Amino acid sequence: MSLGYDSQINSLIYKMSLTQRDRFIIFLEELKNEGLLIISENHRRKITTDDVIKSVNSITKYEILRALADKAVENGETTIPIEDWGVHITHCCSSHGCKYGDADCPVATKLVAQKYPCEDCGEINDWLTD
Numbered sequence: 001m002s003l004g005y006d007s008q009i010n011s012l013i014y015k016m017s018l019t020q021r022d023r024f025i026i027f028l029e030e031l032k033n034e035g036l037l038i039i040s041e042n043h044r045r046k047i048t049t050d051d052v053i054k055s056v057n058s059i060t061k062y063e064i065l066r067a068l069a070d071k072a073v074e075n076g077e078t079t080i081p082i083e084d085w086g087v088h089i090t091h092c093c094s095s096h097g098c099k100y101g102d103a104d105c106p107v108a109t110k111l112v113a114q115k116y117p118c119e120d121c122g123e124i125n126d127w128l129t130d
Helices: 006-015 018-033 049-074 082-091
Strands: 038-041 046-048
Touching (some): 006 049, 018 049, 046 049
Antiparallel strands (some): 038 046
């Protein structure tokens, strides 16, 4: 099987369990130690063992953070630090959600009201004063 494009590698990684990913990283490290640094090469880009290891780690980190955000939403909380709420207050809508795609946006989860009209509906959905 040739893994010539990042999307193919990422698709493979998404299908793996966490245990399989750990074993895959060990396997890649062994290949690297044996001198196999380039897994695939085409006219566009070389895919190295380090590239694949970074993909495994970043996909796993994203999934863990997403799970934490989903759990926070279930509990009516957010994982976003309070010092970062300002950008959400000024850009997100309590009806249309987070402009940045955060599941646990403090505006979308109604922990805080939006400050300006929504870019989609033009309304300030100030549920705090309703």
